[in-house]
Amino acid sequence: MTDVDSSLLPEGLEDRLPREAAATTRVMRSLQDVMHGHGYDRVLPPMIEFEKSLAARMAGIQSRRMFRFTDPSSLRMMGLRSDHTPQIGRIAQTRLAEAARPLRLMYAGQVLTIKSDGLDPAREKLQCGAELIGADNVAAATEIVGIAVEALQAAGAKGVSVDFTLPDLVDTLAEKAFPLAAGQIEAVRRELDTKDAGGLRDAGGEAYVPLLYATGDFDTAIEKLAAIDAGGALASRIAALRDIAANLGGAARVTLDPSERHGFEYQSWFGFTLYADGVRGPLGRGGTYRIAGGAAGQGEPATGFSLYPDALIRLIEADEPQEDRLFLPLGHDREAAARLRAIGWRTVAALSADDTAQALGCSHVLDGETPVAA
Ligand SMILES: N[C@@H](Cc1c[nH]c[nH+]1)C(=O)O
Numbered sequence: 001m002t003d004v005d006s007s008l009l010p011e012g013l014e015d016r017l018p019r020e021a022a023a024t025t026r027v028m029r030s031l032q033d034v035m036h037g038h039g040y041d042r043v044l045p046p047m048i049e050f051e052k053s054l055a056a057r058m059a060g061i062q063s064r065r066m067f068r069f070t071d072p073s074s075l076r077m078m079g080l081r082s083d084h085t086p087q088i089g090r091i092a093q094t095r096l097a098e099a100a101r102p103l104r105l106m107y108a109g110q111v112l113t114i115k116s117d118g119l120d121p122a123r124e125k126l127q128c129g130a131e132l133i134g135a136d137n138v139a140a141a142t143e144i145v146g147i148a149v150e151a152l153q154a155a156g157a158k159g160v161s162v163d164f165t166l167p168d169l170v171d172t173l174a175e176k177a178f179p180l181a182a183g184q185i186e187a188v189r190r191e192l193d194t195k196d197a198g199g200l201r202d203a204g205g206e207a208y209v210p211l212l213y214a215t216g217d218f219d220t221a222i223e224k225l226a227a228i229d230a231g232g233a234l235a236s237r238i239a240a241l242r243d244i245a246a247n248l249g250g251a252a253r254v255t256l257d258p259s260e261r262h263g264f265e266y267q268s269w270f271g272f273t274l275y276a277d278g279v280r281g282p283l284g285r286g287g288t289y290r291i292a293g294g295a296a297g298q299g300e301p302a303t304g305f306s307l308y309p310d311a312l313i314r315l316i317e318a319d320e321p322q323e324d325r326l327f328l329p330l331g332h333d334r335e336a337a338a339r340l341r342a343i344g345w346r347t348v349a350a351l352s353a354d355d356t357a358q359a360l361g362c363s364h365v366l367d368g369e370t371p372v373a374a
Pocket residue numbers: 083084085129130131263267285286287288289303304305306
């Protein structure tokens with residue numbers, strides 16, 4: 001082991017230095033203020049839990065993307081959370097099982113994955129979101145999409161747009177409208193994911209090809225989707241999407257990509273992805289889902305979203321206001337300094353006669369009881 005190893009961080013992990021940490025604090029606070037304001041209560045699950053309980057509650061959770069290890073103490077398999085949503089589901093179904101529904105919970109913290117996602121090399125990310133437990137209808141989806149958009153805007157995101165999707169689209173259509181053999185479903189999903197019309201035909205999914213073109217600006221794309229849906233299998237979903245989009249009332253641009261499944265491992269009939277100007281890649285996503293178990297044994301309905309604000313933080317970090325700092329010389333009036341801190345000043349006290357306002361990056365100096373420009 002060389003000295004270099006002890007000062008390097010593993011790939012995809014980073015320190016946040018003061019400027020970025022300050023922007024992070026500001027963004028996380030703005031996001032949480034909005035969710036809190038809409039009646040969501042924060043809960044703080046642990047970073048690590050039994051792998052089984054992280055993976056078991058939501059169908060499709062990819063535990064292979066999770067950091068896992070054997071707990072030296074219990075010898076049981078543990079996992080580091082890669083997503084808060086299953087943890088919130090666990091809390092809702094255990095300690096808060098008796099709490100009134102709908103139950104509104106929010107969270108903010110770090111999540112980790114072994115492999116980074118797409119172009120973004122980060123393996124540790126901030127995740128902040130809200131889960132509305134007990135409902136997965138249009139009203140719940142409208143509230144959740146609206147809060148997600150409002151939170152991003154409050155944190156400084158410009159030009160927010162929302163891309164709607166129907167995560168269980170293929171299953172719904174394959175049932176009757178565009179029947180597929182059990183063995184074909186996976187292939188059709190895969191070709192839709194790569195948006196490959198030729199591949200889709202080869203996989204026996206000719207009927208699904210028009211879905212590739214029902215994308216883009218919501219108002220036109222939803223018309224195309226309605227035209228494809230001759231049998232009416234999607235009618236209730238289409239009506240619901242129209243409602244959610246209308247209820248958003250122009251707060252964000254809305255687009256549709258009905259067959260988009262990337263990142264929607266456990267969502268059911270409704271999913272959405274959030275974008276903003278100047279940020280490459282999504283800033284968050286959400287949708288409806290079911291938490292396995294629950295009173296009726298068929299899973300409890302829920303709707304929620306998760307924001308990944310790191311890219312937004314990097315974008316607006318440069319605008320982080322330079323804060324004033326007040327230099328406190330040796331022997332300064334401590335009470336005056338305390339009074340100034342109480343009204344919002346940040347002070348930096350000299351430790352020795354060698355310290356100066358300039359060397360410590362201070363904009364002001366305490367002169368008697370008054371701050372004067374340095
Ligand atoms: N946790 C999901 C998003 C989500 C929250 N609630 C429902 N879906 C994600 O990070 O992709």
